[in-house]
Amino acid sequence: MSHLRRPAPRELQPISFAFSPENMEKAKKIIxxxxxxxxxxxxxxxxxxxxxxxxxNWVPTVAMDYIADMLEMPAIRVYxxxxxxxxxxxxxxxxxxxxxxxxxxxxxxxxxDVVKTCKQELGIDIGETTEDGKFxxxxxECLGACVNAPMMQVNDDxxxxxxxxxxxxxxxALKKGEKPKAGPQIGRKGCxxxxxxxxxxxxxxxxxxxxxADASEGxx
Amino acid sequence: xxxxxxxxxxxxxxxxxTVLQACEEAGKEIPRFCYHERLSIAGNCRMCLVExxxxxxxxxxxxxxxxxxxxxxxxxxxVKKARTGVMEFLLINHPLDCPxxxxxxxxxxxxxxxxYGCGSSRYAEKKRAVKDKELGPIVKTIMTRCIHCTRCVxxxxxxxxxxxxxxxxxxxxxxxxxxxxxxxxxxxxxNLIDLCPVGALTSKPYAFTARPWELKKTDSIDVMDAVGSxxxxxxxxxxxxxxxxxxxxxxxxxxxxxxxxxxxxGLKRQRLDRPYVRVNGKLQAVSWDEAFAAIKAKxxxxxxxKIAAIxxxxxxxxxxxxxxxxxxxxxxxxxxxxxxxxxxGGPRASYIFNSTISGIDEADACLIVGANIRAEAPIINxxxxxxxxSTTGDFKVGIIGESWDTTFKHDYLGAGAxxxxxxxxxxxxxxxxxxxxxxxxxxxxxxxxxxxxxDAVLATARAIADKFGMVTGEWNGFNVLHTxxxxxxxxDLGFVPGEGGLATNDILDAAAKGDVEVVYLxxxxxxxxxxxxxxxxxxxxxxxxxxxxAADVILPGAAYTEKNGTYVNTEGRAQQGWRAVFPVGEAxxxxxxxxxxxxxxxxVLPYDSLDAVRSRMVxxxxxxxxxxxxxxxxxxxxxxxxxxxxxGFATPVRNFYMTDPISRASVTMAKxxxxxxxxxxxxxxx
Numbered sequence: 001m002s003h004l005r006r007p008a009p010r011e012l013q014p015i016s017f018a019f020s021p022e023n024m025e026k027a028k029k030i031i032x033x034x035x036x037x038x039x040x041x042x043x044x045x046x047x048x049x050x051x052x053x054x055x056x057n058w059v060p061t062v063a064m065d066y067i068a069d070m071l072e073m074p075a076i077r078v079y080x081x082x083x084x085x086x087x088x089x090x091x092x093x094x095x096x097x098x099x100x101x102x103x104x105x106x107x108x109x110x111x112x113d114v115v116k117t118c119k120q121e122l123g124i125d126i127g128e129t130t131e132d133g134k135f136x137x138x139x140x141e142c143l144g145a146c147v148n149a150p151m152m153q154v155n156d157d158x159x160x161x162x163x164x165x166x167x168x169x170x171x172x173a174l175k176k177g178e179k180p181k182a183g184p185q186i187g188r189k190g191c192x193x194x195x196x197x198x199x200x201x202x203x204x205x206x207x208x209x210x211x212x213a214d215a216s217e218g219x220x
Numbered sequence: 221x222x223x224x225x226x227x228x229x230x231x232x233x234x235x236x237x238t239v240l241q242a243c244e245e246a247g248k249e250i251p252r253f254c255y256h257e258r259l260s261i262a263g264n265c266r267m268c269l270v271e272x273x274x275x276x277x278x279x280x281x282x283x284x285x286x287x288x289x290x291x292x293x294x295x296x297x298x299v300k301k302a303r304t305g306v307m308e309f310l311l312i313n314h315p316l317d318c319p320x321x322x323x324x325x326x327x328x329x330x331x332x333x334x335x336y337g338c339g340s341s342r343y344a345e346k347k348r349a350v351k352d353k354e355l356g357p358i359v360k361t362i363m364t365r366c367i368h369c370t371r372c373v374x375x376x377x378x379x380x381x382x383x384x385x386x387x388x389x390x391x392x393x394x395x396x397x398x399x400x401x402x403x404x405x406x407x408x409x410x411n412l413i414d415l416c417p418v419g420a421l422t423s424k425p426y427a428f429t430a431r432p433w434e435l436k437k438t439d440s441i442d443v444m445d446a447v448g449s450x451x452x453x454x455x456x457x458x459x460x461x462x463x464x465x466x467x468x469x470x471x472x473x474x475x476x477x478x479x480x481x482x483x484x485x486g487l488k489r490q491r492l493d494r495p496y497v498r499v500n501g502k503l504q505a506v507s508w509d510e511a512f513a514a515i516k517a518k519x520x521x522x523x524x525x526k527i528a529a530i531x532x533x534x535x536x537x538x539x540x541x542x543x544x545x546x547x548x549x550x551x552x553x554x555x556x557x558x559x560x561x562x563x564x565g566g567p568r569a570s571y572i573f574n575s576t577i578s579g580i581d582e583a584d585a586c587l588i589v590g591a592n593i594r595a596e597a598p599i600i601n602x603x604x605x606x607x608x609x610s611t612t613g614d615f616k617v618g619i620i621g622e623s624w625d626t627t628f629k630h631d632y633l634g635a636g637a638x639x640x641x642x643x644x645x646x647x648x649x650x651x652x653x654x655x656x657x658x659x660x661x662x663x664x665x666x667x668x669x670x671x672x673x674x675d676a677v678l679a680t681a682r683a684i685a686d687k688f689g690m691v692t693g694e695w696n697g698f699n700v701l702h703t704x705x706x707x708x709x710x711x712d713l714g715f716v717p718g719e720g721g722l723a724t725n726d727i728l729d730a731a732a733k734g735d736v737e738v739v740y741l742x743x744x745x746x747x748x749x750x751x752x753x754x755x756x757x758x759x760x761x762x763x764x765x766x767x768x769x770a771a772d773v774i775l776p777g778a779a780y781t782e783k784n785g786t787y788v789n790t791e792g793r794a795q796q797g798w799r800a801v802f803p804v805g806e807a808x809x810x811x812x813x814x815x816x817x818x819x820x821x822x823x824v825l826p827y828d829s830l831d832a833v834r835s836r837m838v839x840x841x842x843x844x845x846x847x848x849x850x851x852x853x854x855x856x857x858x859x860x861x862x863x864x865x866x867x868g869f870a871t872p873v874r875n876f877y878m879t880d881p882i883s884r885a886s887v888t889m890a891k892x893x894x895x896x897x898x899x900x901x902x903x904x905x906x
Contacts, residue, residue, distance in 0.1 A: 005389065007399070007400070074377070075383065076385065079386055086390075
């Protein structure tokens, strides 16, 4: 199991945690979504908020305690949630947190190349962070974008339809501090067939010419 | 009430019962790990699978509500196969280190593997190992053995009220534990060991001590607090090795406190194993006859008024009866069973827990006055928490006295008498709660009753009980919480000052002045011994504590595990415990010592057997005729209106882990004190 799924050593754990004023506002809004007496349900969005606020994109133990206090629940119940969901990092990660999917569909479509490129370009192995703290690379199970396999997630963005070259160019852009365009990297818009849309063309903005053909097909 | 068929037997169960309960009703044994009657249902071990007609696959009976017309099979081939499969999965990561496991012989997994194990494993891969957790001085962990039943998680959350344990991580990485290093800061943590169906949580003090089949099991009653928890004392030879709870739904359910469970190692230290007489300031070992002779030399010819007796907190009723009768024969009215100086007594309703402990389940509001229940009676605290958690309507609790760490939501009202008066006058917000409640109760602790103004406090509490309808025909919510196992028994027997007699504090003062020349301490250690310098002190007891140090003659008695004794708990429930082992050395059962002494003094007591003493007890109080039951006490007038002191009520138990000579001598309790009690050094003095 990745070290990110274990609590960071004591020397990395901050001494205190509190939401910033903006996040506090957001937290209050989140909590207000749940009925009276069910505020504990806000634990997941609040953990996410805490993770986004924390330098290193992770949830320190004090932040979990803070949320437990805020929602009036035992701290262990927050620990249980934070350790269960892999989206919560329990130890600091690099500025660009790269999660490459290696589950079967991505693997069949060449995720091994993507992983290999990442390792080469970043000079780190899976589960490691670059020395400058810019990149952390991990391998993950299915992220639900199989139609656009292979894919990887960098922070909140999915980069899909990858191959060694596109992976490389994305990493290079990230290294320069740029933010490459997220989504499919082969000109696809979403998850339509690679050769272009086959149905419902009228609604995907693929040209009026095809529309009549579709309509006549429908009539027939 | 759903009717269903289990293996062809038709059973009717209560609405809301589970299929598992229905199977038990039909006399079928269902194997289980995660299911426990007193905890919420988890349904995660899958061992209780049964076949249900029209269900596509076996169902977990513990989590399936029983419904009308269900047809359940518990002994079909499918069931057997399913359970065998579950067992195989459970054993995949289980280390099978039974020969070095303390749970061996009383392990659910071991037992059920005998029935459902497939004999060999098809799992050739490496087993996983889990790091052990440090949970403090009581619970030892070998987490690799854990099968993730989460009983400990549910117990600590639901019963103990401390959210320490949890199931962290996920899938095959799941671990049960506190995530961060944390001891289980609960007085009930020992129960985790009983609950654990495997050897993951075992007893640290008892580690590698004995196998269960080597032990003699004796039913007994706990004396560490006034709850009278039903216990089983396990012994081997002359040694008491461990204490386990016995189920009694009216008293302790299935739980006991850590002090009850672990103070017994104190029984091996500082024991009085033979009589001593002080000669030239030094205690010298003597024979029983010499010890009696020394007492006779002092007592004979002495005016009875110059003799006094004080009974301690853990004394059995038999010995108090004998001593009371002996004092009567010697013509002394000076006897007291309230060594803390609280002058409670009088009508029985004024000194017992009238609503009974199980009555808490029915109450809907509770005012706690001067009692840190978590330290004074953890079992009652767990009952309050159970009531607070239950779904049968709100349970509001108000606390007057020291603020303490409750395990339920409460309103802290104030520190002392002023707040109590405010509740009575209706000035306090809580008065409205009590008024609205149908079955309100008040629990008044020794912190409010061991003061000089106790009569006024008692009168105010009684007035509150009357005003808010706490006492109706059926319901009596006026409760006194005692801290001593012997107190109610002593009061029932009338081990209190007779006509013109002195109470504890007066005895001590008189002894300091020289007006009382002989003081007989029956296991009384928690008194100001410095006042006894002038007096001739006879100490009878099992432990070499403060009393023995001040004694001129020591008569070695038996500890509670070493005698057949009757104890009356705070509810007024008389219960009997049996002797597990024989007293150490030359020590004897306590009532027999007093009987022998009476002979030596020429004042022979009229009983020669335990039965005869017990008949005498019934003469003194009918309570002893109906064992294990609570006789309703007549509501009466008590207390005396007067001024109450402004000081806050201070709880008498500063350190839960050390309250009597046995727990003070216990190594485990010392470790717990160090681990859990803040300012341990300062509190030890108090």
